[in-house]
Amino acid sequence: MRKHIYIAFLGFDSNRIYQPYKMCKCDKAYIIKREERDKPTAEWNLSKIMDALSGEEIIPMIVEHDIFSRINCVKRIFEKEKENRIFVNLSTGSKLDCIAGMLAVMLFHKIPKEVIPFYAEPEKSGRKTSKSIKFSETIGVRNIKELPIMDIDYPDAPMLEALKIINGNRGEIKKKQLVLELCQRKQVAGYELDIGAKRDKRKKRIAMSGAMHAAENRIIRPLKIKWKAITEEDKPKNRRISLTANGEKLVKIFFGN
The missing domain is CATH 1.10.10.10 (Winged helix-like DNA-binding domain superfamily/Winged helix DNA-binding domain)
Incomplete structure (x- = not known):
């Protein structure tokens, strides 16, 4: 039986990471974080995600700052989990994270049995605070919108x-x-x-x-x-x-x- 695998980039909207995991009924999550992202706020959000998904199999993946490392990281996950259904959250992390995630999907979506890229639409925007960015800028997840996949040509x-x-x-x-x-x-x-x-x-x-x-x-x-x-x-x-x-x-x- 195929498992549901979840991929998300670490960002400050922690609820848009752990809520879609539950909504997609996933069995394992890969949380991709940048190598230099060691600020207390980022670690606090990762800890919050781990707590929200306590008991689940969560695998942090560390990548370098450039976009190419991000794309390759997603490719390696696809190769490792190629027999499973993979959900890719493209609504968290930085803009560069989202671009890398979508490029990886378009380049390598034929490696696994099935890839489902999606955007998690928030219920509403959260209240920003001047004291800390620890709090999510959005509240809740209204629904998940599946995104279309288009092929990108690359060397054979x-x-x-x-x-x-x-x-x-x-x-x-x-x-x-x-x-x-x-x-x-x-x-x-x-x-x-x-x-x-x-x-x-x-x-x-x-x-x-x-x-x-x-x-x-x-x-x-x-x-x-x-x-x-x-x-x-x-x-x-x-x-x-x-x-x-x-x-x-x-x-x-x-x-x-």
């Missing part, structure tokens, strides 16, 4: 594997070495065998030429032109391929490092 598996290989080589690698590793990892269709292990020099040369051509058309050129994720040296031999800033962001979103 062989392209992502290429980015992973480049990143593992400190952000740059010789083109030939990249193609060899892609072949070894069965990412170049038609050239899944270890070309480097071929003993016949002529066959090895022919196979390598074909693999280079295939990888260029299917992986390297799209990463360079469409995704602007890599750059390539402009010289005839031993070209090196390097990650761009866009490439580094993609690595952080998909692999978390």
Whole structure:
């Protein structure tokens, strides 16, 4: 039987975190909090949520400040809970949290069995106080509005594997070495065998030429032109391929490092 999993970003509206958990009849909650959010107010709200959900399985997840860490965190939860129904609360935390949550849903909603992003509509606005922000700025939850999911295009598996290989080589690698590793990892269709292990020099040369051509058309050129994720040296031999800033962001979103 599928469990109901709940994801929310830590914010100051604590009731909009714990009330939807109960309304969705969830079995486990992941509360995502920023690494630097160690102020007493934030900790007070987390404690309040834990008390309200006493006896439930609550897992705090700590992320870095940037949006890419947030997206990757949601992706990792999706992968871990892929057999379950996942509710994603997009009404708590900062604006950046909500954007990251929705982007993660659009990018990775096909990983789990079912993903339900929603907005928790408050009953009414709370009274703000000048003394403390500990008190919620809203009161109660009137209802939960399910949000539509739209797909976002992103590099396919062989392209992502290429980015992973480049990143593992400190952000740059010789083109030939990249193609060899892609072949070894069965990412170049038609050239899944270890070309480097071929003993016949002529066959090895022919196979390598074909693999280079295939990888260029299917992986390297799209990463360079469409995704602007890599750059390539402009010289005839031993070209090196390097990650761009866009490439580094993609690595952080998909692999978390």
